[in-house]
């Protein structure tokens with residue numbers, strides 16, 4: 486079973502700036518943690534990032550062919566993108582919405598998610614540790630034990 490971990494705009498800058506909000510880990514560190522978690526869970530993982538809304542839509546469409554589910558940190562597109570919401574609905578893939586920060590403890594415009602209603606669940610506020618948690622949640626949702 487393969488899972489996609491998909492990251493949206495500006496997350497390529499992680500570790501560089503705003504560590505007080507997003508932590509000190511780089512996206513490469515997060516990818517390494519996801520690969521370690523996936524091995525422990527007995528699943529394969531594909532890891533991707535794009536700053537472009539259409540490329541994220543394309544990645545969701547492509548995932549339909551060979552992935553069982555998606556961990557999606559859509560970044561700021563979370564709060565604005567009807568296209569991403571429609572792509573999640575169209576693919577029918579189970580998606581766990583993920584955020585490093587607790588978006589509900591931040592500006593009001595971050596409180597609304599366009600994709601939460603079409604996701605199986607949301608993890609927010611646990612920093613980089615949220616990624617392995619989201620993979621575990623997805624495997625459990627898909628009926629796996631969460632153990633190899």
Ligand code: CA2
Pocket residue numbers: 494495496498499500501502503507558559560561562563583584585586587588595
């Ligand atoms: O908390 C999250 O994971 C977010 O998805 C991050 C997005 C933000 O727009 C969402 O509301 C919540 C922003 C990612 C920006 O990443 C940066 C990384 C380093 C320096 C500055 C921004």
